[in-house]
Amino acid sequence: MQDIVIVAPVDVEAELDSLAQRYRAAGGIGIQVLNAVGGKAESLLDKLPQQVRGGLTEATERALSLAMRAAQGSRRALPKQTERGNMVWTTAMGAAGGLGGLSTALVELPVTTTVLLRAIQDVAASYGFDPASENVQFDCIRVFSAAGPLAVDDGADLGFVSLRLTLTGNxxxxMIAAVAPRLAAAMGQKLAVQSVPILGAMAGASVNYVYTRYYQQIAHVHFGLRKLAIDADIPHGELVSRLSDRMALAAR
Incomplete structure (x- = not known):
């Protein structure tokens, strides 16, 4: 006689409340930390050299392409990595990148992008998704289309979780080309903060800590919604709408 397994019903409202809390928390602490190390990136962004600002989208797209291959390869060498571990890695790299100002920050950018993507993949795996599958790889890149932690975002714009593209050919x-401009804006803010000579390594470490924490939280929202749609058998679009309503109410 086979044992009967009773599966507890999913508390959809509680799950949505939890995801809304993660979404709200994603950017809040980041602004506090960056303000603590000095200045706002928005005002610093205009001070970046025109050549850097003009080539940022192309550089970010190139970094994303390299990061996808490198992050996936790192999973074979190191299958499991904690969220705290990923934050330690990026914080250390940010400190190193900030030591030399803009020049070393530009070198550090693709490496940090790789670790951020790896951190997003790890969150996906924690929800039972396979980061090696093509659709999950798309989702991992899609997380980067969320506004960066310094963007003014009241939580009502959840377009990143419902982004749809007609994908043919390559x-x-x-997908990377579609996401790169949004990520480039966020990375431009990151470079701007790291370029302040007086702040140096402290700024680089703080910025990377903020960005890693932010994208990990956003990944929880994205893959949490995906899993909830499966577990509760509710259309994903409906869950996005309900979460968006929660965010809009909280912003009033």
């Missing part, structure tokens, strides 16, 4: 490259 599908992954098309």
């Amino acid at each position: 599908a992954m490259q098309k």
Whole structure:
């Protein structure tokens, strides 16, 4: 006689409340930390050299392409990495990148992008998704289309979780090209903060800590919604709408 397994019903409202809390928490502490180390990136962004600002989207797209291959390769060498471990890695790299100002920050950018993507993949795996599958790889890149931690965002814009593209041909490259401009804006803010000579390594470490924490939280929202849609058998679009309503109410 087979044992009967009773599966507890999913508390959809509680799960949505938890995801809304993660979304709200994603950016709040980041602004506090960056303000603590000095200045706002928005005002510093205009001070970046025109050549850097003009080539930021292309550089970010290139970094994303390299990061996807490198992050996936790192999973074979190191299958499991904690969220805290990823934050330690990026914080250390940010400190190193900030030591030399803009020049070393530009070198550090693709490496940090790789670790951020790896951190997003780890969150996906924690929800039972396979980071090696193509659709999950798309989702991992899609997380980067969320506004960066310094963006003014009241939580009502959840377009990053409902982004849809008609993917034909080189599908992954098309996805990366679509996401790169949004991520480039966030990375431009990151470079701006790291370029302040007086702040140096402290700024680089703080910025990377903020960005890693932010994208990990956003990944929880994204993959949490995906899993909830499966477990509760509710259309994903409906869950996005309900979460968006929660965020809009909280912002009033």
